[in-house]
Amino acid sequence: MDRIIAVANQKGGVGKTTTAINLAACLAAKGKKILAIDMDPQGNMTSGLGVEKDQVEATVYDLIIGSAEIEEVLCKDVLENLDVLPANINLSAAEIEIMGVENKEYILRGEVDKIKENYDFVIIDCPPSLNMLTINAMTTADSVLVPIQCEYYALEGLSQLIHTIELVQDRLNDKLRMEGVVFTMYDARTNLSLQVVENVKDNLEQTIYKTIIPRNIRLAEAPSYGMPINLYDPKSTGAESYMLLADEVIHKGEEE
Ligand code: ADP
Ligand code: MG
Secondary structure (H helix, E strand, O other): OOEEEEEOOOOOOOOHHHHHHHHHHHHHHOOOOEEEEEOOOOOHHHHHOOOOOOOOOOOHHHHHHOOOOHHHHOEEEEEOOEEEEOOOHHHHHHHHHOOOOOOHHHHHHHHHOOOHHHOOEEEEEOOOOOOHHHHHHHHHOOEEEEEEEOOOOOOOOHHHHHHHHHHHHHHOOOOOEEEEEEEEOEOOOOHHHHHHHHHHHHHOOOOEOOOOOEOOHHHHHHHHHOOOHHHHOOOOHHHHHHHHHHHHHHHHHHHO
């Protein structure tokens, strides 16, 4: 086991799910054993990896409320080297159902602990809020990867997110650290994207990945075919950049 990475940012539409899907798939394509966990009730990571989210027998919801064993929820060999813990809209009720449950912050961790040694990396896609599902992802994770969209409001909400990560670190999971920031949807034709990158670099002490994910229509198309970008269009700029990001993530682990 190398590490468990939660992909989080409470802003919606910044590229969390796209990054979680394609980082997971590219790591798998490089021979790493991967567990992809969908913690978003929208289930877009699940369907984007080709799992029929409404046809599965059990989901992360059942895992969180304790009505299924992790082996029952696991979709094995969805891709070569890649298993999925799927989610769908049912998961939106989980937070209320676990209200008052003792140690509700650690439910996912307890389950993932049972199987994590079968994997090199676990990649968790978080919902667009700082709720109990995100907290469960952060107590399970070793690090948090934060996608930042190259747009005018890029830094909005980031201090809140970093504060949340620090709170979790202090109170719930002292091994948690910042994996780094990944810029997404970079548009080389506009000055804005470049300015955002420069501005964030100047204002943020966090690790920033060298790989910048370009805006690439193929990345937006791939999920409707249930395929990650490296299978949908391996020659696209999107595929090339997520492959490079996967290399950086692997390399980062080796440095430490
Ligand atoms: P989040 O999970 O943070 O809400 P998504 O990954 O779902 O964000 O991305 C939001 C939208 O932007 C989706 O329609 C997705 O297909 C699209 N998208 C994400 N990254 C890119 C990119 N690099 N190029 C083009 N479209 C992208
Ligand atoms: Mg998402």
